[in-house]
Amino acid sequence: MLKQAVIPFLVGASLLASAPFAQAATNLVFCSEGSPAGFDPGQYTTGTDFDASAETMFNRLTQFERGGTAVIPGLATKWDISDDGLTYTFHLREGVKFHTTPYFKPTREFNADDVLFTFNRMISKDDPFRKAYPTEFPYFTDMGMDTNITKIDKVDDHTVKFTLKDVDAAFIQNMAMSFASIQSAEYAAQLLKEGKAADINQKPVGTGPFVFKSYQKDSNIRYVANQQYWAPERVKLKNLIFSINTDASVRVQKLKANECQVTLHPRPADVPALKNDPKLQLIEKPGFNLGYIAYNTRHKPFDQVEVRRALDMAVNKQGILNAVYQGAGQLAVNAMPPTQWSYDDTIKETAYNPEKAKELLKAAGVKEGTEITLWAMPVQRPYNPNAKLMAEMLQADWAKIGLKVQIVSYEWGEYIKRTKNGEHDVSLIGWTGDNGDPDNWLGTLYSCDAIGGNNYSMWCDQDYDKLIKQAKVVTDRDQRTVLYKQAQQLLKQQVPITPVAHSTVNQPLSAKVEGFKVSPFGRNVFSGVSLNP
Structure with missing residues (x-):
């Protein structure tokens, strides 16, 4: 049954050649936030990699x-x-x-x-x-x-x-x-x-829709229109350039100067000015995402659930929401966003209680002054606009319960590789849903099969795995929901992660851009996009 050429111009101070880029209305520059690890989509899991490969070529x-x-x-x-x-x-x-x-x-x-x-x-x-x-x-x-x-x-x-x-x-x-x-x-x-x-x-x-031309790490990627594309009406740009800038403020300044026409992940503090700039447009969407803290359950003392609970209740989430998300975030209680079907809204937020956390650590045999590493992402992501600041706030939170926290960071590709290998004690990470199905959260992020992949907690619980595997082979949504809610309850009890926030997605772009659609999955897609002169 049916179910159905090297581009002859560069952009900006670092990319500029003979003529201003903006003179060519069929050329678009995207100020992206990081260098891709490569261009073979099957090997990767991040939006940075997928934007540069799967969604263009x-x-x-x-x-x-x-x-x-x-x-x-x-x-x-x-x-x-x-x-x-x-x-x-x-x-x-x-x-x-x-x-x-x-x-x-x-x-x-x-x-x-x-x-x-x-x-x-x-x-x-x-x-x-x-x-x-x-x-x-x-x-x-x-x-x-x-x-x-x-x-x-x-x-x-x-x-x-x-x-x-x-x-x-x-x-x-x-x-x-x-x-x-x-x-x-x-x-x-x-x-x-x-x-x-x-x-x-x-x-x-x-x-x-686009053909690869060249790549200079930490600088730019260049593509040219695929003149033989099977859906020619979707190819409206002659040249597409990714201008790579890890600094959100630099990306915003380039957008304002028309050195790029689309960017992403602005700092929350920059949003009001972007909204009021007549040369720009800002698309706002509720984020189908989660920023969270992952505890490496293969490293001591995080193999003990009492220790994970202690760190969890010592996190001042409201303080993080105020300082890091600045009004563009929603407190996260669960392991996936509330807009995902099967979300269990009976799960309640753990109360902030540093005194109780200290007692739990002591009972678990964790001595005051114990040193741990906290890994912070080097890039802005939809789910975390400022990982460095969040890490510094967590460092202060956990110092109050007697832990000495060392903040660690690496270049984005290296960060992902090392965290998947389990080199961290605790890491800041997050996720934007990729297909609208609960398994994309509960299976992809927390299952035993996902260790070495997106399970940054290295957590494997057989009871949990049994539930999500059973839910995946059932086609009735109500039956799947019952199983997924049981899995969410177990996940909350075992605390392999601390959910922090679901952020609002702000997509800034030039007022000249037409046809750009904000993806619920956090992808930047330039098929069907054009520029007015």
């Missing part, structure tokens, strides 16, 4: 509507789902061309072989390409897709059938997510032959 079989959560056709024009929910047959779009670049000239159009290559590489460590370029696919494995997809069959050049071991209620949504971007099997074969398999992460080839 690639497509998925299914995709989310721009600015919404509904799933619509992508590289598959339609799909059939078997009555038992275990077989998905995708009918592929014909006439789709992969990018032509100085390093790759495709000889055929997109077909089933590309789908098989993309997913077989993520499933099997024995895949020839993965052996040549060993890497992990954390998002794919965090959701258990590597074990749940038992077989992928090529029915014909334009039909592919996926067979699952267990029902996955969110499978179609998952296939629309950035990590599931389709790679070229022909390009991969070329790289294998040349002995350059790792180039798939540095010299990308996709089917998306």
Whole structure:
């Protein structure tokens, strides 16, 4: 049944060449907040990486509507789902061309072989390409897709059938997510032959609206319009540049000077001025996000729930909301936002009680003056506009209960890599939902399968895992809600994290920009975007 050329100009003081960028209305500069770790979407989990790769250069079989959560056709024009929910047959779009670049000239159009290559590489460590370029696919494995997809069959050049071991209620949504971007099997074969398999992460080839031109770390990424895109009406820019600026105030100044036309994550203090600038527009949306503190349960003394509870109740959340979010945040009580269906609103916030926290630490054998590390993100994220300030406030909060806190930070890519390896004691991190399903929170962030991926607490509880796995194979929403609420209760009791805030998303852009849609999933998508002269 049916379920359906190097760009000849640069921008700004550091990028400026002969003529002002703003003279060319078909050229847009996006002031982004960080350097991507690479351009192979399957390897990564952060919005910084996905914006630079999946959302510019690639497509998925299914995709989310721009600015919404509904799933619509992508590289598959339609799909059939078997009555038992275990077989998905995708009918592929014909006439789709992969990018032509100085390093790759495709000889055929997109077909089933590309789908098989993309997913077989993520499933099997024995895949020839993965052996040549060993890497992990954390998002794919965090959701258990590597074990749940038992077989992928090529029915014909334009039909592919996926067979699952267990029902996955969110499978179609998952296939629309950035990590599931389709790679070229022909390009991969070329790289294998040349002995350059790792180039798939540095010299990308996709089917998306923009073609990769060049990348200078911590400076800029350049793309040019895909003149052969299968949806030509969505390509309205000739050139797209990511100008990389980690400092939010610098990004705002560049936007005001028209050195970029879109930016993100302004400091809360800058929002009023942005609203009042007639040359700008500011889009405000409730954030589908969570900023939280992750306790590494594999490091002592955080393996003790009493210690985690002590740190949790010693956090002055209201003080953090006032100073860090400055009116653009909502107190977080639970492990996902209240706008997510199945949210358990019976869960109550832990009372702020530093005296009780001191008693708990003492009872757990934690001596006064014990040293711990607190890792703070080096970038602004939708869920945390100022991690450095938050870390300093936590340092003060936990000093009151006798802990000596050392604040640690690294470049963003390194930060993510090291926290996934579990090198931290406590880390500041967060999440913006990716597909609208509760499993994207409760499974992706806190499950046993997600350790080494997005489970920064390294927490594994078999009772919790049983609940979320059961919920994932049930298709009835009411039944899933009951299970997810039980999981949320257990999560609150065991305190692998301290939820801090859900922030309001403020998206500043030039008044000349048309067609930009704020993604509920925190992505910056330039398909369908144009500039007025």
